[in-house]
Amino acid sequence: MERSLQELVWRRAGGVCEYCLLPSMHHPVPFQVDHVIAQQHGGETIESNLALACLRCNTHKGPNIAGIDPVTRKIVPLFHPRTQRWDQHFHWDGPILTGVTPSARATIFVLDINHAVRVTLRATLIDEGLFPPRR
Numbered sequence: 001m002e003r004s005l006q007e008l009v010w011r012r013a014g015g016v017c018e019y020c021l022l023p024s025m026h027h028p029v030p031f032q033v034d035h036v037i038a039q040q041h042g043g044e045t046i047e048s049n050l051a052l053a054c055l056r057c058n059t060h061k062g063p064n065i066a067g068i069d070p071v072t073r074k075i076v077p078l079f080h081p082r083t084q085r086w087d088q089h090f091h092w093d094g095p096i097l098t099g100v101t102p103s104a105r106a107t108i109f110v111l112d113i114n115h116a117v118r119v120t121l122r123a124t125l126i127d128e129g130l131f132p133p134r135r
C-alpha cells in the first residue's frame, strides 16, 4: 500500500480506531489500515474501502464482512466506517460500547470490542479524561 494512502487513512481517522474509537496515542500497540471489505472478498486498496483500526479490532475482524446480531440472530453486514456514521450505530455506556443497530451489535461481537481488557483500558482512559476522543 502506498505511503500517501496510509497517511490519508491515518489523517482522515484522526489517529483513532474507526470501530472502537481507541486513540492510537494512548495505546502502545501499532494500529493498522483495515480493508473494510477484505481483499479476500474483492475489496480494493482504495480510499473508500480503507479504515484505521486498532490491532485488536483488526485482528478480530480478519476477513469478516458480516456477523450475527446477538439480538435478532440474523446475519448482517459489519459496520462500514466509510458508508455509515459511527454516531448513528453506536453509543457509549461508560466504557461499554452499545450497538443501536443490528450491524453495530454484530460488529461489537465479532470484533470483541467489550472484552474485559478493553473495557478496563477505556475505563482508565475515561478516568484520565482521555476518552472518548473528541471527533
Ligand SMILES: [Zn+2]
Pocket (backbone or CB within 6 Å): 017, 018, 019, 020, 021, 022, 053, 054, 055, 056, 057, 058
Ligand atoms: Zn479498535
